[in-house]
Amino acid sequence: MATSTTTESENKLQLVHRRVRAFPDFPKTGVLFRDICPILKDPAALTAVIDLFEEHVRKKHEQVDLIIGLDARGFLFGPLLAQRLGVGFVLIRKKGKLPGATVSVAYDLEYGKAEVEVQEDAVAEGQKVLLIDDLLATGGTMSAAVELVKKQQAQVLDCLVLVELKELNGRDKLKPHGVFSLLQY
Numbered sequence: 742m743a744t745s746t747t748t749e750s751e752n753k754l755q756l757v758h759r760r761v762r763a764f765p766d767f768p769k770t771g772v773l774f775r776d777i778c779p780i781l782k783d784p785a786a787l788t789a790v791i792d793l794f795e796e797h798v799r800k801k802h803e804q805v806d807l808i809i810g811l812d813a814r815g816f817l818f819g820p821l822l823a824q825r826l827g828v829g830f831v832l833i834r835k836k837g838k839l840p841g842a843t844v845s846v847a848y849d850l851e852y853g854k855a856e857v858e859v860q861e862d863a864v865a866e867g868q869k870v871l872l873i874d875d876l877l878a879t880g881g882t883m884s885a886a887v888e889l890v891k892k893q894q895a896q897v898l899d900c901l902v903l904v905e906l907k908e909l910n911g912r913d914k915l916k917p918h919g920v921f922s923l924l925q926y
């Protein structure tokens with residue numbers, strides 16, 4: 742795909758935008774939940790998402806060794822992008838889900854703490870990786886993922902998300918790493 746025109750890309754973005762719904766007060770009062778499920782029900786919208794990510798990656802990064810997806814909705818898009826780019830896919834999971842030796846990073850949630858893990862042999866020293874998730878809010882989850890990749894002495898090229906909630910400033914937490922988002926609210 743790689744070289745679609747500006748108009749083609751804009752049309753794809755509009756399609757993706759139309760397939761994201763907002764639910765007020767879910768999962769708790771005051772949260773406007775951005776639901777990406779309709780994208781998965783529409784093959785054209787799902788293809789558009791992967792096309793747009795692929796276009797960005799091919800333009801910005803000469804070499805990518807691995808795509809790493811975040812539990813759980815990063816798993817919906819990451820393997821498709823990895824396959825498109827002809828590279829492998831690795832899972833970062835919430836604690837206790839991965840067999841064998843793992844490395845983990847704890848991070849703060851609004852209330853309490855959480856922990857994410859990756860299999861120790863999943864990422865090799867020096868590999869150039871892209872992180873992917875459906876949504877960036879406070880950036881807590883993504884920055885824990887960045888820390889994990891760094892622990893494995895691999896290099897984070899970029900953080901890819903479908904949706905970025907701008908007012909929560911997750912992007913600032915991830916600096917100096919870049920964030921590429923398809924939709925911003």
Ligand SMILES: O=P(O)(O)OC[C@H]1O[C@H](OP(=O)(O)OP(=O)(O)O)[C@H](O)[C@@H]1O
Pocket residue numbers: 811812813814815874875876877878879880881882883911
């Ligand atoms: O930027 P943050 O403030 O860390 O929030 C973003 C994270 O929150 C959501 O996942 P959630 O924790 O709801 O888990 P799920 O994907 O398993 O539903 C979303 O899919 C991101 O992973």
Ligand SMILES: Nc1ncnc2[nH]cnc12
Pocket residue numbers: 772773774775776876878906
């Ligand atoms: N507003 C939101 N919508 C969907 N997923 C989220 N994860 C964190 N905040 C979210």
